[in-house]
Amino acid sequence: xxxxxxxxxxxxxxxxxxxxxxxxxxxxxxxxxxxxxxxxxxxxxxxxxxxxxxxxxxxxxxxxxxxxxxxxxxxxxxxxxxxxxxxxxxxxxxxxxxxxxxxxxxxxxxxxxxxxxxxxxxxxxxxxxxxxxxxxxxxxxxxxxxxxxxxxxxxxxxxxxxxxxxxxxxxxxxxxxxxxxxxxxxxxxxxxxxxxxxxxxxxxxxx
Amino acid sequence: xxxxxxxxxxxxxxxxxxxxxxxxxxxxxxxxxxxxxxxxxxxxxxxxxxxxxxxxxxxxxxxxxxxxxxxxxxxxxxxxxxxxxxxxxxxxxxxxxxxxxxxxxxxxxxxxxxxxxxxxxxxxxxxxxxxxxxxxxxxxxxxxxxxxxxxxxxxxxxxxxxxxxxxxxxxxxxxxxxxxxxxxxxxxxxxxxxxxxxxxxxxxxxx
Amino acid sequence: xxxxxxxxxxxxxxxxxxxxxxxxxxxxxxxxxxxxxxxxxxxxxxxxxxxxxxxxxxxxxxxxxxxxxxxxxxxxxxxxxxxxxxxxxxxxxxxxxxxxxxxxxxxxxxxxxxxxxxxxxxxxxxxxxxxxxxxxxxxxxxxxxxxxxxxxxxxxxxxxxxxxxxxxxxxxxxxxxxxxxxxxxxxxxxxxxxxxxxxxxxxxxxx
Amino acid sequence: xxxxxxxxxxxxxxxxxxxxxxxxxxxxxxxxxxxxxxxxxxxxxxxxxxxxxxxxxxxxxxxxxxxxxxxxxxxxxxxxxxxxxxxxxxxxxxxxxxxxxxxxxxxxxxxxxxxxxxxxxxxxxxxxxxxxxxxxxxxxxxxxxxxxxxxxxxxxxxxxxxxxxxxxxxxxxxxxxxxxxxxxxxxxxxxxxxxxxxxxxxxxxxx
DNA sequence: AATGAATGAGGATTCATTCAT
DNA sequence: GATGAATGAATCCTCATTCAT
Numbered sequence: 001x002x003x004x005x006x007x008x009x010x011x012x013x014x015x016x017x018x019x020x021x022x023x024x025x026x027x028x029x030x031x032x033x034x035x036x037x038x039x040x041x042x043x044x045x046x047x048x049x050x051x052x053x054x055x056x057x058x059x060x061x062x063x064x065x066x067x068x069x070x071x072x073x074x075x076x077x078x079x080x081x082x083x084x085x086x087x088x089x090x091x092x093x094x095x096x097x098x099x100x101x102x103x104x105x106x107x108x109x110x111x112x113x114x115x116x117x118x119x120x121x122x123x124x125x126x127x128x129x130x131x132x133x134x135x136x137x138x139x140x141x142x143x144x145x146x147x148x149x150x151x152x153x154x155x156x157x158x159x160x161x162x163x164x165x166x167x168x169x170x171x172x173x174x175x176x177x178x179x180x181x182x183x184x185x186x187x188x189x190x191x192x193x194x195x196x197x198x199x200x201x202x203x204x205x206x207x
Numbered sequence: 208x209x210x211x212x213x214x215x216x217x218x219x220x221x222x223x224x225x226x227x228x229x230x231x232x233x234x235x236x237x238x239x240x241x242x243x244x245x246x247x248x249x250x251x252x253x254x255x256x257x258x259x260x261x262x263x264x265x266x267x268x269x270x271x272x273x274x275x276x277x278x279x280x281x282x283x284x285x286x287x288x289x290x291x292x293x294x295x296x297x298x299x300x301x302x303x304x305x306x307x308x309x310x311x312x313x314x315x316x317x318x319x320x321x322x323x324x325x326x327x328x329x330x331x332x333x334x335x336x337x338x339x340x341x342x343x344x345x346x347x348x349x350x351x352x353x354x355x356x357x358x359x360x361x362x363x364x365x366x367x368x369x370x371x372x373x374x375x376x377x378x379x380x381x382x383x384x385x386x387x388x389x390x391x392x393x394x395x396x397x398x399x400x401x402x403x404x405x406x407x408x409x410x411x412x413x414x
Numbered sequence: 415x416x417x418x419x420x421x422x423x424x425x426x427x428x429x430x431x432x433x434x435x436x437x438x439x440x441x442x443x444x445x446x447x448x449x450x451x452x453x454x455x456x457x458x459x460x461x462x463x464x465x466x467x468x469x470x471x472x473x474x475x476x477x478x479x480x481x482x483x484x485x486x487x488x489x490x491x492x493x494x495x496x497x498x499x500x501x502x503x504x505x506x507x508x509x510x511x512x513x514x515x516x517x518x519x520x521x522x523x524x525x526x527x528x529x530x531x532x533x534x535x536x537x538x539x540x541x542x543x544x545x546x547x548x549x550x551x552x553x554x555x556x557x558x559x560x561x562x563x564x565x566x567x568x569x570x571x572x573x574x575x576x577x578x579x580x581x582x583x584x585x586x587x588x589x590x591x592x593x594x595x596x597x598x599x600x601x602x603x604x605x606x607x608x609x610x611x612x613x614x615x616x617x618x619x620x621x
Numbered sequence: 622x623x624x625x626x627x628x629x630x631x632x633x634x635x636x637x638x639x640x641x642x643x644x645x646x647x648x649x650x651x652x653x654x655x656x657x658x659x660x661x662x663x664x665x666x667x668x669x670x671x672x673x674x675x676x677x678x679x680x681x682x683x684x685x686x687x688x689x690x691x692x693x694x695x696x697x698x699x700x701x702x703x704x705x706x707x708x709x710x711x712x713x714x715x716x717x718x719x720x721x722x723x724x725x726x727x728x729x730x731x732x733x734x735x736x737x738x739x740x741x742x743x744x745x746x747x748x749x750x751x752x753x754x755x756x757x758x759x760x761x762x763x764x765x766x767x768x769x770x771x772x773x774x775x776x777x778x779x780x781x782x783x784x785x786x787x788x789x790x791x792x793x794x795x796x797x798x799x800x801x802x803x804x805x806x807x808x809x810x811x812x813x814x815x816x817x818x819x820x821x822x823x824x825x826x827x828x
Numbered sequence: 829a830a831t832g833a834a835t836g837a838g839g840a841t842t843c844a845t846t847c848a849t
Numbered sequence: 850g851a852t853g854a855a856t857g858a859a860t861c862c863t864c865a866t867t868c869a870t
Binding site for chain 4: 447448586587607
C-alpha cells in the first residue's frame with residue numbers, strides 16, 4: 001500500500017533526524033560537558049530550531065540518556081560481532097580492549113562523555129538507572145567468562161566481581177590519558193599492553 | 208611582642224576559615240558536581256555569607272582549584288611519609304594503592320571530585336594547568352621507579368610512560384566502583400588485589 | 415502568497431516589540447541613569463519578562479547603544495527633511511538649533527541620555543565607537559557649511575572644526591538648563607537666542 | 622601650649638589624609654564614572670584600607686560631593702583672584718573662560734567629573750542641593766555683570782538668565798571635545814575663540 | 829513537523845557598608 | 850585612627866522549557 005510506503009519513508013526520515021540531533025548533541029556535550037552545553041548550542045550544532053529538539057526529546061536529560069544508550073548499543077553490538085564464533089573465555093575477554101580501542105578511535109567524544117558521566121555524582125545515578133538493563137547483562141557475561149576461566153584453572157581464583165571492575169577500569173583508562181596524535185595503531189598497542197599485564201597478572205602459574 | 212602574637216592568631220584564624228570553606232565546598236561539589244553546586248549552597252554549607260566566599264576566593268573556579276590543590280598536597284604528603292626509609296622501587300610502588308585506599312577512605316568526596324574533574328572536558332584543562340607543577344614531579348618519580356625496576360631486571364622492559372598511566376588508571380579505578388559498606392579493610396583488599404595483578408603482570412619471569 | 419504576508423506581519427510585530435523595549439528602556443535610563451537602571455526595571459517598564467529583553471538585545475550595553483542609534487537616526491532624518499530645498503549654508507545651519515529644540519521637546523529623555531553619555535568617561539567611548547559612522551558624516555557636512563560660508567565671505571575665517579564644536583556645545587547646552595514648564599515656544603526662543611548670538615558673533619563685519 | 626601644637630599637627634595630618642583620599646577618588650571617579658568606581662578601587666588608589674574611607678567620609682555619595690565642593694571652591698577662588706582690581710563687567714566676564722581653561726588644564730578629571738554629574742539625572746540633583754549655596758551666589762554675580770553691561774549699553778538687552786546659561790554651556794563645552802595633545806596654549810586659544818564669538822555676538826552695535 | 833518567541837527560576841559575582849579590634 | 854573581615858542586597862545574565870502558530 002502506498003500509505004505504508006509513505007509511512008515508512010516518514011519513519012526513516014524521523015530516525016535520520018533523531019540521529020542528526022544525537023550526533024550534534026554528542027559533539028557539544030563531549031566538548032563542553034553536560035552542564036556547559038546549552039540546548040541552544042545543541043540546536044545550533046544540529047542546525048535546527050531549539051523547539052525542535054523538544055519535539056524529539058522530552059528534555060535535555062533525555063537527550064543525554066539517548067546518546068548514551070545509542071553508544072552503549074553500538075559498543076555491545078560490535079563486541080557481539082567479535083564474539084561470534086569464539087568459545088574460549090579468555091579469547092573473548094581479549095577482544096574487549098580492542099573493541100574499546102576501536103570504539104574510542106571512532107567516537108572519542110562518546111567515550112569521554114561516558115567517562116564523564118560515570119564520574120559525575122548526580123548524572124551517574126540517572127544514567128545508571130537508564131542503562132542498567134543494557135549493561136547488567138553484559139557485565140554478568142563478562143563475570144561468567146572469568147568464572148569459567150577460573151573453573152578451567154587457567155586463571156587464579158580471584159573474586160570475579162572485582163576482577164571485572166579492575167578490567168573495566170583498565171579499559172576505560174585507555175581513553176583517559178591520550179597524547180595526540182591518537183592513531184588506531186597506538187590505541188591497539190595500548191590495548192595489547194593492558195591485556196598483557198592483566199592476563200599475565202591473573203594467569204594461573206602452572207606449578 | 209604582643210602584636211606579633213596577635214598577628215599570628217589572626218593568620219591562624221584566617222587559615223582555619225579557609226579550611227572551613229574548602230571542606231564545605233568539597234562536600235557539596237563532590238555530591239552535586241561542580242556545575243550542580245551553587246555558591247549559595249557552598250555558603251550555606253560553610254555557614255557563611257555568600258559574599259564571604261568571594262572574600263577568600265576570587266571565583267567558584269578558584270575555589271575548586273584550591274580544593275584540588277589541597278587534596279593533592281595531602282595525598283603526596285602521605286605518600287612521601289610512607290616512602291621514608293624505603294629504597295626498593297617496587298616496595299615504593301606498592302605503597303601507592305594503599306595510600307590511595309586510605310585517602311579514599313578518609314576523603315571519598317575528594318577522590319570522586321578529582322575523578323570527576325579528570326573526566327570533565329573543560330574543567331580538566333583548567334585543573335591540569337593549575338596542578339601540573341605539583342603532579343608532574345611525582346609522576347616522573349613514579350616513572351623512574353619503573354625504570355629502575357626494569358634496570359634491575361625485576362620487571363619486564365615495558366614502556367614506563369604507559370605503565371605509569373595504567374597503574375594510575377588502576378589506582379583511580381579503586382574509587383570508581385564502590386559497593387557500600389566501604390571499610391578500610393575492603394579498600395585495602397582491593398589495593399592488594401590490584402597490586403597482585405599488576406605486579407604479577409609485569410614481573411620478569413625468571414627463566 | 416499567504417506566507418509572505420504572514421512573514422511580514424511577524425516582522426512588523428517584531429519591530430514593534432523592539433520599539434516597545436527601546437521606548438521603555440529610554441524612559442528608565444534617562445530618569446535613573448544607565449547604571450542606576452536595572453534590567454528588571456526595564457523589563458517592568460516594558461511589561462515583559464526580563465529574559466525577553468535578552469532575547470532581543472544581547473546585553474544592557476547593546477540596549478543602550480540601540481537606543482542611541484535610534485535617536486540619532488531620527489534626529490538626522492528630521493534635519494535632512496528640513497534641509498530639503500535649502501541651499502544657503504547659513505540657512506542650513508540655522509535649522510539645526512530648531513531641530514534640536516523640537517527633538518528635545520519631543521524626547522527630552524533621549525536628549526538627556528545622549529548628553530549623559532557624552533559626559534560619561536567609559537560609556538562615551540563605547541557609544542562613540544558605535545555611533546561614529548552615523549555621526550561623522552553629518553559633522554563633516556556641518557563643517558563644510560561653515561567652510562562654504564567662509565568662502566562666501568559671510569562669516570569670519572575661523573577654524574571650522576572648532577566652530578562646529580562650539581556650535582555643538584550650544585545646541586547640546588539647550589537641554590542642560592531647563593526651567594519648567596518647558597514649552598515648544600520657550601525652546602524655540604532659546605534656539606533663536608543661540609543663533610542670534612552665534613551667527614552674530616561669527617558674522618563677517620562688512621567693512 | 623604643647624597640646625595645642627600637637628592638636629594642630631594632628632589636624633593638619635587629618636586634612637592631608639582627606640586630601641589624599643579626595644585626590645585618589647577624583648582620579649578613579651573621573652576615569653571610571655561614579656557607578657563604575659567601587660570603594661575598593663578608591664581605597665586602593667588612596668593606598669588605604671577601605672574602612673578608612675568610611676572613617677573620613679560617611680558614604681560614597683558624601684565622598685563624591687566633597688570632591689565637587691573642593692573643586693568648585695578652587696575654581697571660584699581662582700576666579701576671585703583674577704577679578705581683584707577689575708571693575709569693568711566685560712573684562713570680568715572675559716576672565717571666566719581663561720580660568721576655566723586653566724582649571725581644565727590642571728584638573729581635567731575634575732572638569733569631566735563635574736560635567737558628568739551635571740548630566741546625570743539622579744546625581745545631578747544631589748550635587749545641586751549640596752553645591753547650590755556655593756554656586757548660586759556666583760551665578761548671580763555673573764548675571765549682574767551682564768545686567769551692568771546692558772545698562773551701560775555695551776551689549777544688547779538680552780535676557781541675562783539665558784545669557785548666563787549660554788555662556789556656561791560654552792565654558793563647559795571647552796572640556797567636551799578635546800583632541801590630544803591638550804596644551805595650555807590650545808585651551809587658551811579655544812577660550813579666546815569662545816569669547817570672540819560670544820562677546821561679538823552680544824555686543825551692542827553702535828549705530 | 830517545525831520553530832520563533834517568551835519566560836520563570838536560578839546563578840555567579842559585585843559592592844557599599846558595618847563592626848570588632 | 851585605622852583596618853581586615855564579613856555580609857545583605859542587588860545586578861547582569863543564562864537556560865531549560867513551553868506554547869502558539
